[in-house]
Amino acid sequence: MSVFIAGTGAVCAAGNGVDTGCDALRSGCDYLKTYFHPDWPTVAAPLCATVECDLDVLTGREGLFRTLALARVAVDEAMQAFPAREGLRCAVVAATTVGGISQTERAYKNFRLDHNYLPSLAVESAVHEPAVLAAELCRKIKGCGFHTVSTACSSSLHAIGMAKRLIEKGYYDACLVIGADALCITTVRGFGSLTLLDPVGCRPFDRDRAGISLGEAAGAMLLAAPQVKKRFPEPMLAIVNGWGASSDCYHMTAPHPQGNGARAAIEAALAEAALAPGAIDGIVAHGTGTPDNDRAEIAALKTVFPHLPPFCSMKRTLGHTLAASGILEAVFAVQMIREGFIPPTTGFSAVDEQIGAAPSPGRAVTLRHVLKNAFGFGGNNAAIILSSTETAS
Amino acid sequence: MKRYLAVKKHHCVSPARDPSWSDAVPPAMKRRDARIWRMAYAAAAGVVADDGTCQPRAVIAGTALGALEETRLFLDGVFTDGLGSPRNFIASVHNSIAGKLALEFKIGGPNLTICDSHNSFASALIAADLLNDVDFPVLLCIVDERLPLLDDLQPYFTRRCRSFCIDQWEEAAVAFLITNAPSAGDAAMRAFGPVLTERHDPESICRKLTEANVPGFTGEFHFNGSSTSFVQPAITAVNVLKQGNGPAVIGSFSPTSGAAAIVEIMQTT
Known part of the structure; x- marks a missing residue:
């Protein structure tokens, strides 16, 4: 069954809205700057992609934690495509890694200084559970159910894949898929402890790449079953055609050197889409900029694709937005299909002879089928295939 | 349409009720790994056959809070000296439990972690229903741990959640080996x-x-x-x-x- 994408939404370092983010990617913009956490002025990360649009109403008056505030911005944009939902069973499938942990961090720090803070810790850490994000969004859109996925950086591609199958199996008529993660001390310090942060900003697939640049963002997609698409006033944007998932079984943080797990996920996505590798016109790679990830991803792609399609990484412009990264970049991949372009891979300048592949320069190109990859801690791999609505059977 | 998934095996590890729960855990894992990983491993070892029969092809973990103790230890490190342990950070990620199970039991298929609070078991079971036939059998592991800090917080949680009392924080790891084709009597x-x-x-x-x-x-x-x-x-x-x-x-x-x-x-x- 073809599951349609009826609406999309995004908020990221480039700004608020899908069009804004898309323009930034086309132009190869770079938003990385030294990150200072408002509650932790002495804790600095080398460079991060921070959302600077105004969230004060959401985090202040409405009292939302930052990840939820980001999600709400993206959801509001995606749900513009869904004005009449009477009688439609719509669920929320949410992906997050940090959820409301920034609240816990602040409260736990206060508790460590003064144990009389215990009652406040109970209240403030009540949003620690990842499920709170999905539940609040479900409440907001008056949805009829929700599901929460947390598989680190691959989370939101799995969320898209699960939503596709929830619709195919008749659980729901439509699903609002959301991936959101805000920057917080745990991730900034955590990736720092792993020495995975590139001090000059990430350089995906580049010979001198040295790590990631963290970011924060939210991406949203409204998926609809074919039988209800006529209920939507605007034409469908694209199709979710296939989802593949796999595990490396190799190492808790390092990818399999030959990309065996990544290859399995990509092949599973192709199989579900009933597409041969040669049908793929473009690839939005995970492309984090770590030496190991980029090497393993290209190895996997070369195994699957005898002739490597043009590929790109969006991580320098958007930052690595963890659980949001998969869906955020998939939202922009939908725009690539609709507008016919591949963005430049900002941060790339020199070919790494060890991997022997260079991302595509920014250019106009016809895209019917696009592969999007995302890989996470624990050897977790996800791939989806997005297709033009003209390919719908 | 929802389908019934057959339960081939099940095993529950409850440290409070079974002091010898960790006997199945390899010594190296006992020395190095997060306690919640060890609990999940012990539960999974009770349903994954040593002889390779009925080998799981996918793993789905259901957890409300994930490796909360590792999160606490990591934050303690950050707040104490500005540094956190990479080991604690890796383990603190919610899907580290499913990742560890995949690594230990060589499960190369889909690997999902579902975090829907008290409803994680139900939600994880729905996630299993979404997998393709080729991805079965599925190892389903529901796990959450108990921390002394949670016990301290309990009265305040209870007061805040008016209509609901958490009798006590319970920790356990529960593993199910499930297939998509129930046989008669399953x-x-x-x-x-x-x-x-x-x-x-x-x-x-x-x-x-x-x-x-x-x-x-x-x-x-x-x-x-x-x-x-x-x-x-x-x-x-x-x-x-x-x-x-x-x-x-x-x-x-x-x-x-x-x-x-x-x-x-x-x-x-």
């Missing part, structure tokens, strides 16, 4: 929800599920129990399966997300 499970509901009584949950027009839900279930901890729905399921006294319906309610779900257990004929 116990089988399916789940509904989570749906938003401000109340946790069976009637309210049924009404909300009916209002949500959940396919296959009749609204006529008889409840065997409702959850008082994150892992209790899965523990209750194991007890029902052990006693063979199904059919049964196990309800769960999350005060933090304000949502409820149910798992239905029946015997195939």
